[in-house]
Amino acid sequence: MKWEQVREQYPEQWVLIEAISAYSENSIRYPEELSVISNFPDSTTAWKEYKKLHLAEPSREYYIFHTDNDILQVEEQKFVGVTRRLQ
Known part of the structure; x- marks a missing residue:
């Protein structure tokens, strides 16, 4: 499903989606093909x-968006964390 279709089907709602396909450009992630998991009023x-x-599934690409957004784009951020060495 494309974002335009999601917006038509779920107007003025929060949606939890999985990106089935997406691409990155200039540190921005653009989900293209979407699967709506659920919709929410808040x-x-x-x-x-x-x-x-x-x-439960950290490798899958889940997002929450409000359908008032015209365009889907997510700023990619580098993970800055602490790693621990096991000796």
């Missing part, structure tokens, strides 16, 4: 569901 409930799914 962002708090959407984030709770996102956290559950992401914890």
Whole structure:
């Protein structure tokens, strides 16, 4: 499903989606083909569901967007974390 279709089907709602296909350009991620997992009236409930799914399947590309957004784009950020060496 394309973003335009999601916006038509779920007007003025928060949607939890999985990017089936996406590309990156200039540190921006552009989801192209989407699968709607669920829709929500508020962002708090959407984030709770996102956290559950992401914890269970961290390699999958899940996002939350509001359908008032015209364009889908996500700024990619480098992971800056602490790693621990095992000796």
